[in-house]
Amino acid sequence: MNYIELQLHVSPDYTDILTAELAELGYESFVETDEGLNAYVTETDFNEEAVQELLDKYDSQTAIAYQVSSLEKRNWNAEWERDYEPIEVASQVRVRASFHKMDARFRYDIVINPKMSFGTGHHETTAMMLEQQLNLDFVEKAVLDVGSGTGILAILAAKMGAESVLAFDIEEWAVENAHENAELNDCPQITVFQGTISEVDPANRYHVVLANINRNVLLAEIPIYTSLLTEKGYLVVSGFYEHDASDIQQKSTESGLIFVNHMTNREWTSLMFQKN
Numbered sequence: 001m002n003y004i005e006l007q008l009h010v011s012p013d014y015t016d017i018l019t020a021e022l023a024e025l026g027y028e029s030f031v032e033t034d035e036g037l038n039a040y041v042t043e044t045d046f047n048e049e050a051v052q053e054l055l056d057k058y059d060s061q062t063a064i065a066y067q068v069s070s071l072e073k074r075n076w077n078a079e080w081e082r083d084y085e086p087i088e089v090a091s092q093v094r095v096r097a098s099f100h101k102m103d104a105r106f107r108y109d110i111v112i113n114p115k116m117s118f119g120t121g122h123h124e125t126t127a128m129m130l131e132q133q134l135n136l137d138f139v140e141k142a143v144l145d146v147g148s149g150t151g152i153l154a155i156l157a158a159k160m161g162a163e164s165v166l167a168f169d170i171e172e173w174a175v176e177n178a179h180e181n182a183e184l185n186d187c188p189q190i191t192v193f194q195g196t197i198s199e200v201d202p203a204n205r206y207h208v209v210l211a212n213i214n215r216n217v218l219l220a221e222i223p224i225y226t227s228l229l230t231e232k233g234y235l236v237v238s239g240f241y242e243h244d245a246s247d248i249q250q251k252s253t254e255s256g257l258i259f260v261n262h263m264t265n266r267e268w269t270s271l272m273f274q275k276n
């Protein structure tokens with residue numbers, strides 16, 4: 001499948017908000033550049049009018065110029081090798097690519113070759129999810145990873161002792177990448193499929209559900225995640241802004257969950273709940 005590269009020339013103050021807005025329009029990966037932001041979307045999901053509308057929204061606040069180019073299939077590994085630095089979470093987790101050397105000071109070494117999937121730990125939401133996971137007990141637990149991207153959250157759960165992790169994503173390339181990453185990290189307990197929550201057997205029960213997606217999907221699906229949790233099971237969510245946290249919290253409480261923890265990083269938020 002061919003991709004479109006959208007190059008935005010914009011102040012660094014606006015790259016986060018534009019990343020979130022473009023993710024809502026189906027853009028799959030983002031690279032911050034000296035000029036601003038490059039965003040990538042499949043040709044089928046590209047809609048120049050939607051881009052124009054989005055940029056018009058910010059026009060009165062900042063100057064934004066853009067350029068669109070069509071990319072033939074390219075070597076995403078080479079792209080990432082140029083841009084990808086390892087990241088560290090709470091002095092316990094280090095996420096690196098296979099071309100970085102391992103650092104034995106970290107308890108959990110995660111190797112992610114991201115290609116086109118979201119989830120290298122570089123995004124605040126992923127880093128917060130990983131940090132929330134460090135506060136949970138995964139030993140012999142069953143885990144569900146909704147919107148698994150690279151599979152990074154599933155991999156940490158597996159490395160922390162989970163017995164089984166079911167991960168899924170709507171995007172084929174994400175599923176392929178999560179498969180590869182699960183193998184690369186020697187995590188045979190991870191199963192990945194392409195699809196949505198509706199394909200998860202409602203009779204299944206999970207001790208932990210991880211969902212780093214977005215506000216709208218979470219609001220629609222939190223009742224389903226809750227029904228899939230074991231008694232005292234945990235739901236950890238992210239992918240939304242601080243100003244949406246109250247809506248997410250209200251939906252979770254209505255579904256029978258108890259609030260446990262709140263984390264914020266820049267304007268992004270992650271919440272943890274426990275089933276009653």
Ligand SMILES: C[S@@+](CC[C@H](N)C(=O)[O-])C[C@H]1O[C@@H](n2cnc3c(N)ncnc32)[C@H](O)[C@@H]1O
Pocket residue numbers: 117118119120121125126129146147148149150151152153168169170171174195196197212213217239
């Ligand atoms: C913000 S990324 C998170 C990826 C990874 N879990 C992480 O924490 O870095 C959200 C992922 O959810 C997927 N996604 C979006 N809507 C979805 C849905 N309704 N069901 C399953 N996956 C979805 C996207 O394709 C994307 O890979």
